[in-house]
Amino acid sequence: MTRFELAIPGDVRFGGGRLSEVPDALAGWGARRVLLVTGRSPDRAAALVEGLQTRGLVVTRYAVSGEPSIQVVRDGVAAAAGCDAVVGFGGGSAIDVAKAVAVLAVRGADPLEHLEVIGAGRPITAAGLPCVAIPTTAGTGSEVTRNSVLSGDGVKASLRSPLMLPRLAVVDPDLLLGVPVATIAASGMDALAQLIEPFLSRKANPVTDALARDGIVRSARSLRRARRDGMVDPSVREDLAIASLFGGLCLANAGLGAVHGFAAALGARLGAPHGAVCAAVLAPAIKVNLRAARRVRDRSAVTWFADLAVLLTGNPTARPEAAAGWLTELTTALQIPGLRTYGLTDADTAEVVAAAQRASSMKGNPIELTDDEVAEILARAT
Known part of the structure; x- marks a missing residue:
């Protein structure tokens, strides 16, 4: 008998122009003073700030310039x-920091009290401040997940709890206008990985399967166009925003796999953007x-890989091998750099393989990989 659970935010709003609904939502909750967590370009949130202030809310701004870390979250709690209330506006880093700050700020807790792997890992039992998540890149799907990935001690680990789901997620495809093409490519490949890995996961369920199938098709038909032409076409913006949203819902409810096992092992070690690592590893991992x-x-x-090949290529008779081939061609078309670009060397292989094998994401991988197979993925991604 099929059994599964779904964890999603209580309110998910999708569509162009829906950013304008955020001030009224916060005011309706009785919020008076809001911490606004942004990425390295806080000016992109100017319209939101104006709307919040017009509604009478006091805005405290906190910019996150790089990948989220334990210290960044500590400073955010302060x-x-x-x-x-807390609002996360930006890519996955800004939203992950916002979610972590919201749940820790209520009692001024330190991230290490609850952080997995490198912290005490204590369960989070108290609800945090109301949190609004507003993605401005089509990548991580963090607006609908129940964890926050932080770096520390050379690794990445998660704060994780159903209490970390944002109270409101607003996905406005119009916010993708003006995103740099390199960000489009890396974020889009990350979103695609977060659809493919749950689709192949041992923990997949009928809901995540349906979302992944739709999202993979949308990503496959629009990601190259976005890299070539930018986000000027509304249909492309919508496709990639939906693909990212669905990827977040899928990973939160069906898990991930080897691609994100490497992201956990390499993100903090190399200082590389999460999306860039996932983009480099995706095709080799599928192969x-x-x-x-x-x-x-x-x-x-093997049948799942055949289904994936059909979804990616649009060819109903595609062989399973076509999935990795199509993804390899996409990686080239998007000009995704190999991991050596970020400083990976052959001397790192043994430690990276061991770290990837320990990563929680590996639990969802469709097959238990040998160390040699994991090392081969790494070699092909360099």
């Missing part, structure tokens, strides 16, 4: 003093996973 499925004679898994 900045939230006196605030009664090696298919061969591993055949090694263990898992016919069901």
